Amino acid sequence: MDTIEHEGSVTRRSFVKGASVATAALAASGVVLDGMFEKTEPAYADEQNQETSDEKIVQSHCSCNCASRCPLWFHVKDDEIQWAQSEQEAFDDDPNGKFRACLRGRSVRRWINDPDRLKYPMKRVGKRGEGKFERISWEEAIDTIATKLKETYNNYGPEAVFINLGSGVYSLTGRPFPRLLALTGGYLGAYGTYSAAQSTAAAPYMWGANSASTYAAIQDSDLVVMFGDAASDMEMGCTGESKHGFSYQHRTNTKAKYIHIDPRYSDTNCNSNDEWLPIRPGTDAALAAAIAHVLISENLVDKTFLDTYCIGYDEDTMPESAKGQNKSYKDYIMGTGYDKVEKTPEWAAPITLIPAERIKKLAHEMAEAKAPFITQYLGVQRHSNGEMAYLSICMLNLLLGVVGKKGCTTGCTTGAYSFSIPWITATNPCKSQISVFSWTDAIDHGEKMTAKHDGVKGTDQLSTGIKFFVEYAGNCITNQHSDSNRTHDLLQDESKCEFILVYETLMTDSAKYADILLPDIMRAEQKGIINDGYSGDVATCIYANPATTGEKFERRSSFDVCADIADKFGIKDKFLDGKDQEGWTKQIYEGARAKDPRLPSYEEGYEKGVFHYRNPKGYTPALESFIKDPEANKLKTPSGKIEIYSEALQKVIDTWEFDDERDVLTPVPTYVPGADSYLDCTDEYPFTLCGFHYKARTHSSFGNIEVIKQAAPQEVWINTMDAEKLNIENGETVSVFNDHGEVHIQAKVTGRVIPGTIMISQGGWRNADMNGDRIDKGGCINTLCSWHPSPLAKGNPQHSNVAGVRKIS
Incomplete structure (x- = not known):
């Protein structure tokens, strides 16, 4: 860490309920933005007027897995967010230093206010994936979870318990399940990420x-x-x-x-x-x-x-x-x-x-x-x-x-200058780990997975498959994991994975596979701290207050629910360790501050609302x-x-043991075509299919926001010359298909993609009738993605695929 020689730049925020020049011009032209950007309403005269107004302004943030995680100020009336305001003032005397949120961040209130948000705990009454549930009480939900977890430990041990990747929540106490499961008996760990496994x-x-x-x-x-x-x-x-x-x-x-x-x-x-x-x-x-x-x-x-x-x-x-x-x-x-x-x-x-x-x-x-x-x-x-x-x-x-x-x-991959603040955790007594991408294998045949063949860490071979599965704040069961149809078929067999807990805000495609489905409170509805992601050379910390009363209907925070599950094991006091959720947040933060003098105290941070700190060197060459x-x-x-x-x-x-001749490693950097490369194209599947990140979503987060979907629709990019050969016109719905599945999606005919390659942005919400034709009409690229993991990291190969395209008559 660089030696800190001076204080960071801090500005106490004042708020002006006004509009940018561009927004004002649009409004003057009759364009209604409906809360997507700042409103063109009279400015508050002073802070006193803000306090006496029936509308309050609450410091908050956007907390999904984006490099930015921008500060937001929510304007709240009658316990409901009316609109979101981005940063109004520059910091550090930098005229370009306003931290302006994108359309996704400014649309968080649409997610929070979504009438389709989950409201009550539910249990599955149909087959996994059908999305059929009935309402139950919190008492029944917690009893069921605790009973299934105890049975799993007794019958299989901790290697049968797994927490799947979830990137929808970023805050200090936003992920309490690792602590809970570490204290109840342990769980099968995971290394790597879907994003960066191979590089890591x-x-x-x-x-x-x-x-x-x-x-x-x-x-x-x-x-x-x-x-x-x-x-x-x-x-x-x-x-x-x-x-x-x-x-x-x-x-x-x-x-x-x-x-x-x-x-x-x-x-x-x-x-x-x-x-x-x-x-x-x-x-x-x-x-x-x-x-x-x-x-x-x-x-x-x-x-x-x-x-x-x-x-x-x-x-x-x-x-x-x-x-x-x-x-x-x-x-x-x-x-x-x-x-x-x-x-x-x-x-x-x-x-x-x-x-x-x-x-x-x-x-x-x-x-x-x-x-x-x-x-x-x-x-x-x-x-x-x-x-x-x-x-x-x-x-x-x-x-x-x-x-x-x-x-x-x-x-x-480009470096970062940021604050290092950990999340709530506890020491996991189970040392076994698999690649984060290998969980479907661990469900299917975990007891056969070894260190040399499957990259298992901490043990030579797993003793069991995954039987108790937790998906929190993620849509990674079917929507973000490769070969969605394979995963569906695997999870339909309840003799393999015996219990699935999903904790979500909406009925995502992954949520349909839950045995118990719990309704979450969003981070903007809770008090908490979020630090920056990998945000260039300006480190940021945001100290947020609840924008609304989060526990509407029967939604509850994951921290409180984990405490109740711990109570069923007789370890609630150990889980809490004398602290509620805010107490844990303060302890984690002050512990990080003791190691990083750039950070203000907890109380000072909340007084400021947002703390920015620019790298005093400008940047440091690697x-x-x-x-x-x-x-x-x-x-x-x-x-x-x-x-x-x-x-x-x-x-x-x-x-190590490699089954496929295409899985090649060398001790010096070399070109290896790999599995599902252009060499695997055929007359039936003549295109390489590649994904990309998209401005409409952060992975699948914000995929429910209609105005964003209208502004940035889900499309398959196909080169003009390729489209002409197939008689495909721009905006036409086409079929993209391969051995893994089929997607119906709008075509974007453009010269902005190389010929011979088609591209679909990742994160589109899967929408398929799995009891019918299984055709995904939501544009989810993972319906078509290869499951074949990379040789060293056993990582996500989402951009290595071959596919065909045809016009739908």
């Missing part, structure tokens, strides 16, 4: 840990090369990377040229408007290898840097265990090792669909730049070959010797200390250096 698994072998400069480094760069990086689409809120990172830096602080390498011409491309290099999905590593060939063959690499800081670039720096075997990275690139194929631009062109001459030019542009900022986002690694692709892009920064320099980065003194600041790799050749990874390759 791969980076330690090369770097010791993920390390990258923040976007603010762009201000000192003269060339920005982005592999699959679409910040303006993914993090629209202005506390995040799109404002105090990519877009902000581009507009104000740099004259750098931008080159976007992506199958899709995203809104981020539109913002910078420099150059788009369309690439076939899953072939980024081939492009990186061809660029490396140009750099090596033309003697454009920084050999001194490679010899000083790296292991395994060429024979000179190979570890003793691999010397004399032509296993170096240079051997791979030049065709003297591994597959004996020289990785020329001419080799890469038919793979990537980028012309050889453009690849050569790109290599020269990188070499000639004084400070190239070469980066990637998580879409590159979210493939069946994601581990190797991730490390391959990192190689470009190493070959150029720019790591640790101003305006440069490592090639890893691995700057290591580059200055590699002996004093060794990395957490076995050698203490950057390991281009990894002996640890070679050990994995030698000892």
